[in-house]
Amino acid sequence: KGLREALESGVLAGYPVVDIKASLYDGSYHNVDSSEMAFKIAAQMAFKKGVEQAKPVLLEPVMAVEVTVSDQYMGDIMGDMNSRRGRILGMEPGNGVQIIKANVPLAEMLKYAIDLRSMTQGRGSFVMKFSHYEEVPVHIAEQVIATSKAEKVAAEN
Template identity: 70%
Template sequence: PKSKGDEDKLGNAINRLLEEDPTLRLEKNVELRQTLLTGMGEAHIDITIERLQRKFGVEVKTAEAKVPYRETIKGTATRVEGKHKKQSGGHGQYGHVFIDIAPFADGEFEFTETIFGGSVPRQYIPAVEKGIRESMTEGILAGYPVTNIKVNLQDGSFHPVDSSEMAFKIAASLAFRKACEQAKPVLLEPIMDVEIKVPDQFMGDIMGDLNSKRGRILGMEKDGNMQLIKANVPLSEMYRYAIDLKSITQGRGSFTMEFARYEEVPASLAEKIIAQAKAEKE
């Protein structure tokens, strides 16, 4: 919406459209900081936006849905220190940790501890894990969530009066961000499993287009005078694919796609994505 008044009108108008058309869906995506409108295809969304303006008099600006990138590490970092110490009359704050981090292929996150001799008292260990988990919501490269990392709390120190859960949470967060910087951080992008069905005569053009979209062809099957092409393609390259496919096949092609996995973004492209994310925050 272009103004506060439009925002109120938009809410009412969208609710009316959602009641009239059950194939429309609206969701607020916290991670992407976008309100996402989904429907049966791009033409469907275009018509809905046009109706908002014509029928309800609401001016809206639209943009493509952002790509939900992730961040991870390729290297390791050992005995990385995080220290939070403040002295300001009365009780101070004191938390001090050493952590190791490494890639974790088996899941999003694993936390372990090998504390010996009570260098970090047991009651503060959950706060260390919490500080790391909270840091993982915003990575150091471009602010995307961090995944596939294991962290071990190996050492630290405490103050009998000034230590607290909050102080250890902050110390852990400082150590984690520093460790990520040392452990070869990289950007990951969602890769989609794509199946495209087209008449034989458009095969060459479709393959060329997939190559230009950084696609990997996985296989082809003949089905009468149609070809079924299976490929992996980055999600960032698939926006508005329905329009591209219609243009190439004169409206005679169809496709489906679903999420497959995350893969590392090529370095040259990652630089642009990181620069863009930083510019949006400024």
């Protein structure tokens, strides 16, 4: 139970820990001092210490995005995708339109429908679906962790 709870709250910014394996190699029991709570706390402490030594990283969901726009808006859309930390995978010409394929972090796609409508006078469309997880860039991870710690301190006061 202690390990599961520690996995759910993580060590970086309170996010869950994924892709980890934990094994218990040794332990002891004492009639007086051993309790479920003691084992739970011991598991949480061991987990936290071990994960911190492993140098964990924050991961973020990356979306596969396809934007369909007319040729005249290509430059604006390409620039916008790059500003959103997107990686352009390719372009496919269509019937008077271009389909831009990119991988973009989900955090950068918030309010994209509004922005796309504005850039294309309502003529562009997009679809996105989950692609994979990727490590968050260090400067952004530091901001996320600092914000999380500040929120935690504020909640305690």
